[in-house]
Structure formats: structure tokens, C-alpha cells
Amino acid sequence: MVAPAETILEIRDLRTHFELEDGVVRAVDGVDLDIRRGEVVAVVGESGCGKSVMARSALRLVDRPGRIVGGEVRVRTDTGWADVLTADGRTVRSIRGARVAMVFQEPMTSMSPMHTLGDQIAEAILLHEPVTKAEARARTVELLGRVGIPAPERRAGEYPFQMSGGMLQRAMIAMALSCGPELLIADEPTTALDVTTQAQILDLLRSLQRDTGMALMLITHDLGVAAQLADRVAVMYLGAVVEHGDLADVFRRPRHPYTKALLRSVPRLGARPRERLRPVRGMVPPPYRRPDGCPFHPRCEEFMAGRCDVTVPPPVTGPEAGRAVRCLLYEETRA
Ligand SMILES: Nc1ncnc2c1ncn2[C@@H]1O[C@H](COP(=O)(O)OP(=O)(O)OP(=O)(O)O)[C@@H](O)[C@H]1O
Ligand code: SF4
Ligand SMILES: [Mg+2]
Incomplete structure (x- = not known):
């Protein structure tokens, strides 16, 4: 059996809130995410789901009125693990840039x-x-x-x-x-560029990642970009990772209704010209009003009344190794 690659970044139950006059925006609300040495992980999700705030929180770079209110961000160092959220300023500065670097949105x-x-x-x-x-x-x-x-x-x-x-x-x-760095976080590195330049920057990231062996966290709302580069994918919705796993497994057999909807909204190669794209139905709810139960329930095509609007789905692992989903449809397979 091949030993799993070493984990270099471990994010657990990360929570970052913005305390504004009109209420609290729970921008990051319980993110769990691991990055292993040398791998490419795409973080995908609609605008406003907390991708950038999550990445900035991982380096403790959140400005007021934002505040990291809980969780752990553990980074592997030469002498063991350091928790970015509780470490002293000197340790955090030694991690930024040298172990984990970021290209900002x-x-x-x-x-x-x-x-x-x-x-x-x-x-x-x-x-x-x-x-x-x-x-x-x-x-x-x-x-x-x-x-x-x-x-x-x-x-x-x-x-x-x-x-x-x-x-x-x-x-x-x-x-x-x-x-x-051992890990580069690239936040929407191609969004502002024309198509040709986008392709060049993606090629560059891919070749740099291969040459240096560094890991890459690629934040993108573009599933096509994720498909081109990533080994694994984490799908975020309203501040949490709702599904993650090997990219091929997740794209071939999405489990979470949100992942399914996102994938249906992408043009397929070879699709018939008349085939209509179906955007994810409904809107992301206003940031102050977080739905009870499963945060996706007001938009979900598989909504179960009395369950999805009441119970917060716990993570359910499987069927493939390294895969998890937060949806009550899969409660029965919980490990
Ligand atoms: N400085 C801020 N003040 C108040 N709210 C903020 C601030 N920065 C982010 N937010 C809120 O936090 C949530 C997450 O924002 P974030 O920028 O992380 O989203 P994103 O997934 O990166 O979106 P995009 O794809 O548009 O870059 C949003 O609801 C946003 O309005
Ligand atoms: S828990 Fe319910 S509402 Fe949420 S994604 Fe699953 S089926 Fe949909
Ligand atoms: Mg962003």
C-alpha cells in the first residue's frame, strides 16, 4: 500500500465572522480542510461563500471588522506543528511566505x-x-x-x-x-485576465508546482480551471466545505446536491448546442440570514421537510477514501 502523503496544513472548524452594525456575517463557519505535500487542491464555490476569507484566515490576515472566532490552523514546521491562530507573532511571520505563501485576489x-x-x-x-x-x-x-x-x-x-x-x-x-514555500495559496489567479492569458498563467502554475514539488491551494469559482489542475477538490457553500474528495471521484459521482447543481451549470465538452445550461437555482441567502438546519436547504432540489430545515448535516465519509459530504441524504453511511 502506498503511504498517504504527509499533511502540511490542517484546518479544523475554522470560523471567521464580521461583526457589522446590521448583524454578524459568518463568512467562514466551520471549515475543515487538509492539504498534503505536493498536491493541488481546488477550493470552489459561488461568490461570497467564504473562499478568500478562509484563505486569509489561514494566514491570520483578516482585517477588522473581521475576526477569527474559533478553530485551528496547523502548519507543519521543522520542529512539529504550529497553530497559526495561537502562535506568537514571530512564528506566524516565519510561516507566512516561507512555508505558506499567498497570491491575493x-x-x-x-x-x-x-x-x-x-x-x-x-x-x-x-x-x-x-x-x-x-x-x-x-x-x-x-x-x-x-x-x-x-x-x-x-x-x-x-x-x-x-x-x-x-x-x-x-x-x-x-x-x-x-x-x-511548501504551499502556495492562489486566490482566483486568473479571473481578471483574458482567456489566452488565463491559460498561460494556469500553465505557469502547473509547471511551477511540478518543478518545485510545492502544494497548491487553487481558489476558483471556475470548475473548468479546477478540473485542469487539481488532484482534489473542496466545495464550499456559506462558509463551510460541503463536499470534498479526489477531483475525479467528486466530478464523476457528486453526492452533495449543491455539487451536482454546480456541475450541471458548467458547459460540457461535446454537449449538443440546444442543451441548456442550468444555473444553481435560487440565490445565495443574504449574509445575515443563515438558514436553520442545512444551509443549502432553501435551494436544494432534494429538500426533505422536517429534516433538512432542522438538522445541521454532520460530515459523512466515503464511499471512496478521503471523501466526505455534509448532507442528510447520506446519514446512513456515516462512518
Ligand atoms: N471586509 C468585509 N466586511 C464585511 N463583510 C465581508 C468582508 N469581507 C468579506 N465579507 C463577507 O464575507 C463573506 C465571504 O466573502 P469572501 O470574500 O470570502 O467570498 P469569496 O468566496 O472569496 O467570493 P468571490 O468568489 O466573490 O471572491 C461574504 O458574505 C462577504 O460579504
Ligand atoms: S441536507 Fe437536505 S437540504 Fe441539505 S443538501 Fe442534503 S438533501 Fe439538500
Ligand atoms: Mg474571493
């Missing part, structure tokens, strides 16, 4: 418009590693070349506003890779 959250690309990347290297300025500079140019930026020496001296969207995304990836 809004490019300018991690880039300063006031400094050249080269200075920003070199700064990130100097912060984490005992190298000279000249060494950091040389590494920067090498990294820019590695992410496919032409004339990297010259580009290192340019400012973010001088670059196209695709080039800027490459530069952000270079910055995230600057300290050789």
Missing part, C-alpha cells in the same frame, strides 16, 4: 504602487533569508525569468502600473515564490 493588496517590482521582491527575500542585497537582487531577476517575464533585469526596475495584467500576475507569483 486583489493584486494590489500585496504590491506597493510606489516601489519597483525588483525592490519589493528583494525586500521579501531579505526579510526571510540571511542573504546580501546583491544576492537578493540576483534571486529576484532569476525568479522573474522563471515566471516567464521577458527581459527580467529591465522589468525588475519597473513599477506595477507599467505592467499588463498578465505580467503583474506573473510578478505576484514570483513574489509569492521568493522564499520557496
Whole structure:
């Protein structure tokens, strides 16, 4: 039997809330997720389901009025496990960038418009590693070349506003890779780009992931993107992972009615021209009003009155290894 790959990130019952004047938004509401060494995990779900807040919470990068109110985020280090949520500031800074790095959904959250690309990347290297300025500079140019930026020496001296969207995304990836992370979290890395550039960035991520052996958490609302890159998939709805497992298993035999609906909403290769796409019916409920019982029940085609609107579905494992679903239809197979 092949030994399962080592887990490097373990998220348990993560909860992040936004306390606003009109009420509390439970943006992340009990996420469980594991990432193993060297694998690609896609996190998918409709807009607003908590993908970005979950990823930022994993690095303790949530700004007010957001607050991480519970859970654990354990990262494997050389000396054992560190819980990002309770560790001291020094430990958290040593994890960010060097073990877990992130490419943010809004490019300018991690880039300063006031400094050249080269200075920003070199700064990130100097912060984490005992190298000279000249060494950091040389590494920067090498990294820019590695992410496919032409004339990297010259580009290192340019400012973010001088670059196209695709080039800027490459530069952000270079910055995230600057300290050789074991896990890269890429939050919608292709959404703002045209189709051709999207394909190039996905190719780049795939080849970097293979060359370096780092794990990749790819956050996307695009199931096609997930299908191209991921080994495993986690489907999020209203702040929780409702189904996860090997990508091929989940896409071939989805169990959760939400996963089924999402998959039906994607155009299939070879579909007949008249075949109509069916979007997931209904709307994501307003963030302050979380439905009782199963959070998906107001939209679910398999809703069971008296059960789904009352009971919160626990995770049910199987049928394949590493697979789980949160839906009362599967209660009977609970491990
Ligand atoms: N700064 C904030 N203040 C208040 N609410 C917030 C804030 N940031 C996020 N939220 C809320 O948290 C929930 C989750 O947001 P998040 O950005 O994680 O969604 P997402 O899945 O990344 O969506 P998208 O696909 O659009 O990027 C949403 O209901 C959102 O309105
Ligand atoms: S628990 Fe009920 S409402 Fe929720 S997904 Fe399953 S069948 Fe649908
Ligand atoms: Mg997002």
C-alpha cells in the first residue's frame, strides 16, 4: 500500500465572522480542510461563500471588522506543528511566505504602487533569508525569468502600473515564490485576465508546482480551471466545505446536491448546442440570514421537510477514501 502523503496544513472548524452594525456575517463557519505535500487542491464555490476569507484566515490576515472566532490552523514546521491562530507573532511571520505563501485576489493588496517590482521582491527575500542585497537582487531577476517575464533585469526596475495584467500576475507569483514555500495559496489567479492569458498563467502554475514539488491551494469559482489542475477538490457553500474528495471521484459521482447543481451549470465538452445550461437555482441567502438546519436547504432540489430545515448535516465519509459530504441524504453511511 502506498503511504498517504504527509499533511502540511490542517484546518479544523475554522470560523471567521464580521461583526457589522446590521448583524454578524459568518463568512467562514466551520471549515475543515487538509492539504498534503505536493498536491493541488481546488477550493470552489459561488461568490461570497467564504473562499478568500478562509484563505486569509489561514494566514491570520483578516482585517477588522473581521475576526477569527474559533478553530485551528496547523502548519507543519521543522520542529512539529504550529497553530497559526495561537502562535506568537514571530512564528506566524516565519510561516507566512516561507512555508505558506499567498497570491491575493486583489493584486494590489500585496504590491506597493510606489516601489519597483525588483525592490519589493528583494525586500521579501531579505526579510526571510540571511542573504546580501546583491544576492537578493540576483534571486529576484532569476525568479522573474522563471515566471516567464521577458527581459527580467529591465522589468525588475519597473513599477506595477507599467505592467499588463498578465505580467503583474506573473510578478505576484514570483513574489509569492521568493522564499520557496511548501504551499502556495492562489486566490482566483486568473479571473481578471483574458482567456489566452488565463491559460498561460494556469500553465505557469502547473509547471511551477511540478518543478518545485510545492502544494497548491487553487481558489476558483471556475470548475473548468479546477478540473485542469487539481488532484482534489473542496466545495464550499456559506462558509463551510460541503463536499470534498479526489477531483475525479467528486466530478464523476457528486453526492452533495449543491455539487451536482454546480456541475450541471458548467458547459460540457461535446454537449449538443440546444442543451441548456442550468444555473444553481435560487440565490445565495443574504449574509445575515443563515438558514436553520442545512444551509443549502432553501435551494436544494432534494429538500426533505422536517429534516433538512432542522438538522445541521454532520460530515459523512466515503464511499471512496478521503471523501466526505455534509448532507442528510447520506446519514446512513456515516462512518
Ligand atoms: N471586509 C468585509 N466586511 C464585511 N463583510 C465581508 C468582508 N469581507 C468579506 N465579507 C463577507 O464575507 C463573506 C465571504 O466573502 P469572501 O470574500 O470570502 O467570498 P469569496 O468566496 O472569496 O467570493 P468571490 O468568489 O466573490 O471572491 C461574504 O458574505 C462577504 O460579504
Ligand atoms: S441536507 Fe437536505 S437540504 Fe441539505 S443538501 Fe442534503 S438533501 Fe439538500
Ligand atoms: Mg474571493
